Amino acid sequence: MHDPRDTEFSALSVDALVEQLRLRATELGFVGFGISAAVESTGFSDLVRWIDAGYAGQMDYFANRLDAYRHPGGVLEGCRAVICLAYPYPAGPSADVPSGFGRVARYAWPGIDYHDIVHPKLKKLCRMIRRWDPDSSARGVIDTAPILEREYAQRAGLGWRGKNTLLLNKQLGSYFFLACVLADIELPPTEPHESSHCGTCTACLDQCPTDAFVRPGVLDATRCISYLTIEHRGEISPEFHEPIGDWLFGCDVCQQVCPWNQKRSRQVTAPEASSPLQAVSLQEVDQLDEASFRQTYRKTPFWRTRLSGIRRNAKIVRYNGRIGS
Known part of the structure; x- marks a missing residue:
């Protein structure tokens, strides 16, 4: 049965849709939201040089899917917009690790695979897009698809690239996962983050x-x-x-x-x-x-x-x- 609320939702302007997506993302626990146009990656040549230098080690999935990194369309055909999202992970002080124990990186502290935490949230945002336009396609990804997330997140205004290669944000630091929702509809991009705030710190x-x-x-x-x-x-x-x-x-x-x-x-x-x-x-x-x-x-x-x-x-x-x- 047709839900009349779907008709009301599909009647929203694109700006109103973006605001609804932003609000829903916040409800779902995301602490950063921005949009980049799905343009060709400017970092693709750097990726090629990085692989050619042998810096990827055994991570063959970079080279095996190399061409797809050129454009988000390599992940979602016809992609026109990349919604970039930040999801926080623990940032409290590390406890002293007693003798006989091994230390664990903080992103793993929750004891749950972060893909299992974040993917269901991305699916909910994808459903909102398809509800707005039933003919549209959307796909949520978190570090398992061939897309240079940090480049598009910087374009979307979520932060700048630190000297340690990670995306940095003044409020969040770097303790967050980057996720993306790719869509084949045009969405208004947010302001890019064009400045760096690392200064002379090394x-x-x-x-x-x-x-x-x-x-x-x-x-x-x-x-x-x-x-x-x-x-x-x-x-x-x-x-x-x-x-x-x-x-x-x-x-x-x-x-x-x-x-x-x-x-x-x-x-x-x-x-x-x-x-x-x-x-x-x-x-x-x-x-x-x-x-x-x-x-x-x-x-x-x-x-x-x-x-x-x-x-x-x-x-x-x-x-x-x-x-x-």
């Missing part, structure tokens, strides 16, 4: 434990602790064992030292941040088999690393704890 570059930054804005992922402990398959080169310290999963150092994260507004909260994964017992890791790993971590970010990766990381952290005691 804390993120100077404090990186593995010296992973080639230069400001360029990361050699093959030296990055986050890459090594999450994406890398196989053994980790011994040169990185000591710098890994107690990081069992990921690394936050280049974010922790950033002044903008230290100034982050206390009004920004992450609703699902119950923090059960702030640290993990190395003894617990030792006792895991494939079945228990699946049962415990299937719906968490740890699943990406696989049991073999977590065991490998735990071995390094345990050794570092012994030599540091």
